[in-house]
Amino acid sequence: MLFAFLTIGLVLETLHAFKSAFYLSPANETRRLLWTLAHSHGTLFGLINIAFAFSVRAAWGWSPVARTVASRSLLGASVLMPAGFFLGGIVIYRGDPGLGVLLVPVGGMLLALGVLLTALGVRQRGRSMPLPPQDRPAPASSPAPLRRKAARSGA
Template identity: 30%
Template structure:
């Protein structure tokens, strides 16, 4: 049986609850693509990308959380390996959704800066975890 540290167990439980939010995002997308909400092409593509990134990154984040338990990482590097992808799972979807909100928006607003910020945290998290796994 896999032994999780208390912080990993609690984090995993909380993250699993976010799936309900992602699920409601799917309901929102049904409204958008069903024509029940007036949206621009930019908004449709950004809303779809935000939803997809949320789902994929939450799954990858849970996997990273579990894999971190198999490393000898400590301190900030352990935190980054365990939760970097989960932080990106907040930043990147937020960047897609927040930068596309507003009636008739055809170009992203300044919230688009969350996308590269999330990408940096994502990369740092997976590279740190990979190093922890490969180096023991």
């Protein structure tokens, strides 16, 4: 995903370099803005998904259902928001974006849900969850078992 949106950025830069009227004409300012928003949101969503992947490990006590809903919400937002900006810029009506831009608020709601569930999942660990087994400190050896053994042997 990150690679795809970075590539889209290169395509937009190429359109800019060749002074494409389809992209740079003052009449197409809305298109340029929307496509730039599609590229930047897509790139940021790629980074958000990488951060989410790392946060899943930090929130090991997170319920599988909440984790799945958060993951799917972030993936849906990652598709809908950039797609809405891009589709809204394909056909412009007197400076207004096309109907594709209606996908953007839906993607925004999915983003909010995914971020909220992720924040709650990470926060849960700090409150009531014990450390995962690999992060727990090794138990200190107690001299008590040695004393019991010595008492049984009569020493």
